[in-house]
Amino acid sequence: MYDALPDLVWLKDPHGIYLDCNLRFTQFFGASKADIVGKRDHDFVSTELANAFLEHDRKAMQQDRPTSNEEWLTFACDGYHGLFETIKTPIRDRSGQLMGVMGVARDITLLRQHQQQLDYAAHYNALTGLPNQVLLIDRIHQSLKHGKRKQSQVALCYLDLDGFKDINDRLGREVGDQLLVSLSRQLRQSLREEDTLAHLGGDDFVILLVNRDETANLPYTLQQLLDSLHQPVQIGHHTINMSASIGATSYPSDQADPDTLLRHAHHAMYVAKKHNKGTACLYDPELDRRERVHQDGLSRIRQGLKQDEFRLYYQPKIDMRSGKLVGVEALIRWQHPERGVLALIISCRTS
Template identity: 40%
Template sequence: MQVAATVFTHAREGISITDPQGTIIDVNHAFSRITGYAREEIIGKNPRVLQSGRQSPEFYAAMWKAIIQQGHWSGEMWNRRKDGSLFLEVVTISAVRDEAGLLRHYVAVFSDVTQARETELRLENIAHFDVLTGLPNRVLLFDRLRQCMAQCQRRASSLAVAFLDLDGFKEVNDRYGHALGDQMLIALARRMGDALREGDTLARVGGDEFVVVMADLDGPQHFEPLVQRLLMAASEPVALGLETLQLSASIGITLYPRDAVDAEQLLRHADHAMYQAKQAGKNRMAVFDVAQDAAQANLREVHQEIRSALERSEFALYYQPKVNLRTGEVVGAEALIRWQHPTRGLLAPGLFLPAIDDHVLSTFVGEWVIATALAQMSRWHAEGLMIKVSVNVGAYQLLDGSFAQRLEQLLRAQPDVPPEFLELEILESSALADMAQISHLMRHCQALGVRFALDDFGTGFSSLTYMRRLPAQVIKIDQSFVRDILADADDLSIVQGVIGLATAFRREVIAEGVETMAHGEVLLGLGCELAQGYGIARPMPAAELPQWTRDWAAAHPQGSPLNSREDGAISY
């Protein structure tokens, strides 16, 4: 009993003892310290004098039910001190029975955890709210956004995420100081919050960056009036002491579930749209384009596949012969890239090259084509097949400042291949990019011995200008004109005109897309002797070209007359 009395007196926890009717018969010093009631004041009273009114009658009913049925109850409750202040306690109430099982006392042992709870709440507030504006921070924003996204799925509704950046806020900070800048942020945060609906979330995620989550939208466009109110709230003048300042805002919007990504990606997409709004002139909104983003993502994926294809040697060159329709001589071949895709099979250039037209990858692929064609010519020359090869070069690669230097290095790597055996075909549209620069570049490369051809000639707007200003040795008539010369008088006139121009400017001319003997006869009649096309041969792997040239030479001695096979293709 002596030990028990000592514990009762000196315990840090408050202890109260009541009789079976609930009348307090004793309390310890800690009880008085916590509640403010002296021992003499509280003895004889009911613990109800401490009630704060925060707990409901149902709370006390559940508490007494546990005490009666289980003999004890533990939990938290708010009580009131003598001075009227509230405190939170963690308490255990136990029923004490004698040896016969009769109820003798109730003992309550409690600790004041008010300060600990306040500290916990302050830490939680710091963790979830912006210190300056009191708005939710990024952590709480994502929590609420994920909840709203789940709600959208349940209700088949939409939400909008708006990323807002204040225009010109940096200048305010620089001119008036950070203290006034902070006041500006507080004032604008309050205004923007007032412009929103009750269930919307406005969060501060950066210095002058805010995010709004607008949930429960009946339709995708229902966010627009809310965003317009935000723009107005952000652009109204703010009076701060002697200064009246005015800013504006750029807002990027993305919509869920139209933009079916996770919360983090939604924020990035809204941020991306915000930058579009800034670039468009600020003080406006821009909506994230899901389709455009998907196309860009697909383009990035194709770019990565092409990089990998270069590393894994998945590209190959096929060669389409060029012949002289009058003499039957094989005068060269065009190198055409193919992609041996691991899952899609052999791909023609039209299925992947457009994706890198204006990308540095086109330079890497273009250099690979030139290097591979030169290496192949070296092998053919060693076998006795002296054939010229043309390769296509795009505008991006041409306009690279190091093109001529890289070309010279590639030529030096194959010293047994005379430079004049390499012909570079450039699209007529490529020359439009910078005609003066390309003309200078062509002359530089021609000084190395390389030849040039203008590909797809006739498809541009200023063909005569190109022919006058660009020093190409060869003009290549586009197959779209050649293919229909038998049936379309306009195409026939265009082809005749191109041949006449080439003759007048002393250029060689070659027709692509020659499919039948009839095409060849018309071209010869117009003065065009050089041709390539399916009617002569389809593009073939490098390994097949030597045998094809031998078969062609055996079947078509030079100078033999033009004739037709049974399938209508050209023969001699």
């Protein structure tokens, strides 16, 4: 019945002599069952491979439990070469006497290929083939550990292309994708082998610069990266000139965790893009603090509007000479639940 199984199945005695095997196993050796039974591995495969088989047999018998290993096998019948997971189980009779080892080998070649494809998809950008954020964060972790041991600088640079959305809208998604691939090649060529260029999606790239001397001139390096993108890119019959904005932070001056370092570099990029596109900006903790305070304030105002915390007051305007009412001023006051009544710089005058 086990001749119908796609797995290789066989039985050996304690000395490595074959007692039985199924049809699929005979295809591996390229011999009939009658020719295999009573013989050893050395009669069919190389000495190196036969010794490896016997070593796994001994391991299963010594440990007295099933053992498993992975091995590449080449079939004698048709030359098929595949990865197999082999499980070897010691077999005993009713009295407990060791009878030998039963082996079962399953072809896991396609399974391993699928696993590798899933692993690649989980760690690399599908368009550019560059590391994605998952792999980037892992490499930042490793780089920071190395930087602490070697007392070297680690720099994280967040790069965003200027005007990329307009190119996508004007020339189409396909041209935009080809542009991203071309620019990623240009950036990669300007980096050292040990540095990492990651593509987070869209037109967002991150560059991890490692093993840098602590006196390294980071602004100069950032300018080199910007210059590498100034060359016109030819996509079909379109000649495209691009620029980018870069924000950067570096260890050990910035000793945050990888996710926070990435946020700091992104904030510095945002500052560069906001004030002067096509330039680089180093992370400034004070600017970041002010920006967070500003954003928190806007968020709290939006919350106050939803919770009806704002009040409208009318204030009369009196002519001090005549004492007459000459108009009113409408004022917004914020009835803050924790800070009391707050004045906003918003008013509407009428007369």
